[in-house]
Amino acid sequence: MKKVIKNGTIVTATDTYQADILIENGKICMIGSQIEVDGAEEIDATGNYVFPGGIDPHTHLEMPFGGTVSRDDFETGTIAAAFGGTTTVIDFCLTNKGEPIANAIQTWHDKSKDKAVIDYSFHLMIGEINENVLNELPTVIEEEGITSFKVFMAYKNVLQADDETLFRTLVTAKELGALVMVHAENGDVIDYLTKKALAEGHTDPVYHALTRPPEVEGEATGRAAQLTGLANSQLYVVHVSCAEAVEKITEARNKGIDVWGETCPQYLALDISDLEKPDFEGAKYVWSPPLREKHHQEALWSALKNGQLQTLGSDQCSFDFKGQKDLGKGNFTKIPNGGPTIEDRVSILFSEGVNKDRITLNQFVDIMSTRNAKLFGLFPLKGTIAVGSDADIVIFDPHVERVISAETHHMAVDYNAFEGMEITGEPITVMSRGEFVIKNKQFVGKLGSGKYLKRAKYGELKNVVTES
Template sequence: MSTILVRGGTVVSATGSQLLDVLIDGETIAAVLRPGATVLGADPAAVADTVLDATGKYVIPGGVDGHTHMQMPFGGTEASDTFETGTRAAAFGGTTTIVDFAVQTPGVRVQDSLAAWHEKAAGKCAVDYGFHQIVGDVTDESLKGMAELVDEGVTSFKLFMAYPGVFYSDDGKILRAMQTAADLGALLMMHAENGIAIDVLVEQALRRGDTAPYFHGTSRPWQLEEEATHRAIMLAHVTGAPLYVVHVSAKQALEQIAEARGKGQNVFGETCPQYLYLSLEEQLGAPGFEGAKWVCSTPLRSRAEGHQDELWRYLRTGDVTSVATDHCPFCMKDQKEMGIGDFSKIPNGIGGVEHRMDLMFQGVVDGRISLERWVDVCCTTPARMFGMYPRKGIITPGADADIVLYDPAGHTSIGLGGTHHMNMDYSAYEGFEIDGHVDTVLSRGRVIVGDGGYLGSPGHGRFVRRELSQNLL
């Protein structure tokens, strides 16, 4: 067990920033000290095995990405990042905890599907990890299984209003799952798109010969995201279940969430960097089949309609609760290419687990959000939302020593030739230039990224048994 002193940096929390030193003892934070303070009458550097100079840098909690899909089967293929490669990329980007999704398919018990994801992740992860449970088959047995999973530290459950025949749940099944979640005090997560109507629009587009990636976006219009979001909110209101709407991309859907929150309902909205930076016109509308790189659901929205600016505004007002990545990477070769001539066969997903902290810091540089809000939506609120606070998401005595030294004077060029470590043959953010850089990353007191290289190892990351959400109104 070693002792580390992080000296000379500006510690940033969700509520303020201050020049402070951080003393780490083993895997946890032992003390947060004013500059010049002593420990047992001595300079803390004298009791530390290692001193990390953080002068000129921000010292922030390790990032918590509450929405990833490592090794997820989808559309006849599987997400290209394993738990090993994906969590290593997360570490490079300053994320020290992920919450991935265990997937239940019809006929499989939720307990058995969770066990399968434990097997995928155990001994592989570079950073700590937890699980949400996708309930793809709402039955009496699945609803009973939800209670068992809560006891095992899996306290959030996801349903889909999209993908009929795959993950889709009708309103009756959603109602029953919400009733169970309400009884358990668990968080109900929702992919909110009207999948029945979308399937009709997809079929009509293909019949017209509109097969390019661009039409993935136009066949999933914002109206069907807003409608599904409103319906989910109403069902949650009937049942009393807390509702967390994932990957919100349409400003109208966020307006529904903001209105419900204004009335005191336990409704929360998550968005992702792709919806803040990328667009239907510029990315999905790229020439030829290039737009397939950015096919994801919910889809990228029109910049001309102002979705991106409104999402940033909702970040500032607090109606966007947290920023996650929905990291679900697929390579162009042999994966995205499955959809050449038919956009509906393109695997849905964007890789971004490595870039979230940088992209959101650029929002600070650009005056979109405050420094404290950056830490709040990327670290603190996700930890609270998913029952890991104050163990994660904050720099305070007793917390896990998950710490990032972030250099605001540094620079990050995103792309294959830059800082891209995900198991993909492209990056959705190639060419982006970030006015900041992840300098050093500690996971539970161990330096896993430093001096520009990876110093971690598979199996360092541990499963996090989560408590119930601490962010309910």
Template sequence: MATILTGGTVVTAADCYQAEVRIEGEKVVAIGQDVFQPGDHHIDVEGCFLFPGGIDPHTHFDLPVGDIKTADDFVSGTRAAAVGGTTTVIDFATQNKGESLATALFNWHEKARGQSYIDYGFHLAISEVTKDVLEEMTTLISKEGVSSVKLYMAYKNILQVDDGALLKVLKLAKKAGLLVCVHCENGDVIDVLVNEAQNKGQIEPRYHPLTRPIAIEREATGRAICLAELADAPLYIVHVSSGAALEMVEQARLKGFPVYAETCPQYLLLDDSYYETSDFSGAKYVLSPPLRPVSNQKALWAGLDSSSVATVGSDHCSFNLKGQKEKGLKDFSQIPNGGPGVENRFGLLYTYGVANGKINLNQFVALTSTNAAKLFGLFPRKGTIAVGSDADLVVWDPTVQEVITAKKQMQQVDYNLYEGFCQQGKARHVFLRGQHLVKEGILQEEGPAGSYLRRTSYCEGRDGSV
């Protein structure tokens, strides 16, 4: 028996049209008119948009940081993602120093296997570049189905790699078909600025953004692009937070370099005034890069419209204010960096992008799903609505209005970065490979059904308009 969605408007990165969608098994098997057959299950979705399931290319579930770990694991994080309209996440399997990449991947498979409500893949976050690590990289795609790695230019003495290591990885990635993702902040300079603040007794959360200024993001972004140019390798810059850093990307793209930028809802909608509190609540917004002056939002929205920003990820890395963020009560540098967002990413971009006229429906689909699928080796299985693609579908009702609040969220964290924000529209139904995962906005409690996704290699030029 097939499921037929009727009365809706199909939206992809390229098209927008009214059609019936027929789901059989895990796939979309027909799109058009009169695709109904005797015995089919019919769902009326008149007045709704049919979007491809969202792909969040940037999450951190069950991530250990010192003696604590993120508030959301794969169970709670993917439940939250599903109700928000996201059907695939790409999480960061993070290598501890001294570990092989195989061990890091094994650890993350153990965390996710049988726990995820949606499909998932892994980037490999590399903290130590050795001869053995470089050798392992050459078989990541063939053995593990991992087609992307991440390196940090920040978090000195923990995750930060030097320029030589980054260049080696970029050169090897070019040959191996990997896309290199980079966190662009100058960790050496941050270390100096943090020490200066501590010596002055400046310990409150408000000093977090002052020790990670825009200049060090701009500098690191330009340096990463320079190294990618030397290696003749593609580059994906995660969580771009400022107009100055985005300008580095735009200049590179004008020269024809394959440089892709990701931004996040927090940088589009929040600003550094959130740190200016009389109590410790500003710690909720301690994430890196930090929130920027509001003037940067205009540049980032323009980047979404012009396609100089390729994707919008959540950078979901949730820590409770109580008991976790409070580790930094006497020193802002000890506050675990990160915030929640996987549940709200899809709806926020629709509300403040599409509904507010900053981007159109096709751009919305590209930014929330299609471009990530293309860049990270999932297209056309994921990221579009087409015959033969996975039946990952979001039935979006644009008439529903809600207020975002931590009291109603699925995320397992004690606050919401967007508390009190209005959301226009809601995921009425969500399908994961044909499984009716969310019905009338309610997650169906049938247990985790997400699968690990083996991804294909990055291939310059195959990704269309990205």
């Protein structure tokens, strides 16, 4: 059935204007004034913004970690994402050393099959580089459409890769047309500081942050950027949390190195004091990189404003406080790393960013959607409102005031990291390829309706014409 969105204010990364949108066969087929189509369903967006659907470039759904598994899977995670105004997620596919990459990718396809209610894709973790891996990567790109590789510089003896692996991944990515992503923390130094803290009897959650100081993130970010320049490759630094990392990204970009930076809502709105909450409540806020002193927040907002950071990911990786986070009582290293953030990413960026004049409305759209589409091979199929693009659309009420709470969120986890936070703005209706997922704040989507997306190579466009 054809649909017409009427009377809304359309906002893209570059324009803000009033117009109607005609949707047919999952695509935007017309944008204009006073569109009238017999038999079309009319959706009144009076007083609301009409945004392109959010793209979350950083999720960990049903991810194993420290002997447990993150609570939100591709069903609950994508439903919560949709409630929050996100219509595409890119999840991290973890690999095992010595095993074919194809096995890991199949595991992620199995996890997501018949569950997702919005579209999704995968990044691929690179934990080792050898002839077997190098032989598989062209197939990963050409057949699976996975055009981004993740390297961990932290989690020693678990996920951490050495500098040779990182450098060879950068060289290979340049040859194949992929974007390399890094978790930039110096894992060796963290390992030393962690052992020292435990030996001295420091076991509380706050020591998770104190053993991962900003310097180890800044050092690793700078090292990764320098290696990117040496390889003449391209780099995306995930979950930037501190001024030290921003400084290294800015320095590299000023030298002409192709480096991009992502931050997350938790670093914009929370700080290290949350880790100090009594009765082990601080464990709720254990993720990596850790929360920082409050002054780092303005450095991150400034970087989003001036373009030295370009995107916002959620780093969604939810663990229950009871039964999972409390595995670390008496030893902060046993606390599963991660938090529930997928549902509140878009609204926090709007409320704390646009409403407080830290970023413009068009920057908001670019940061939460458009830039991610461009960097990860989905634009202009996704990430904008244009004729020929997928009708991934969010109707957003910019005036409603609400309080974030676990009592009202849709994630499958027993707490909310932003509990009690007062914000302004909320998605009202969310469409994925022209079909309602959220309608008037109610879930009306279908499990398995989300499609797996094969993405274009780095720097290339994704054809907006539907493949036959």
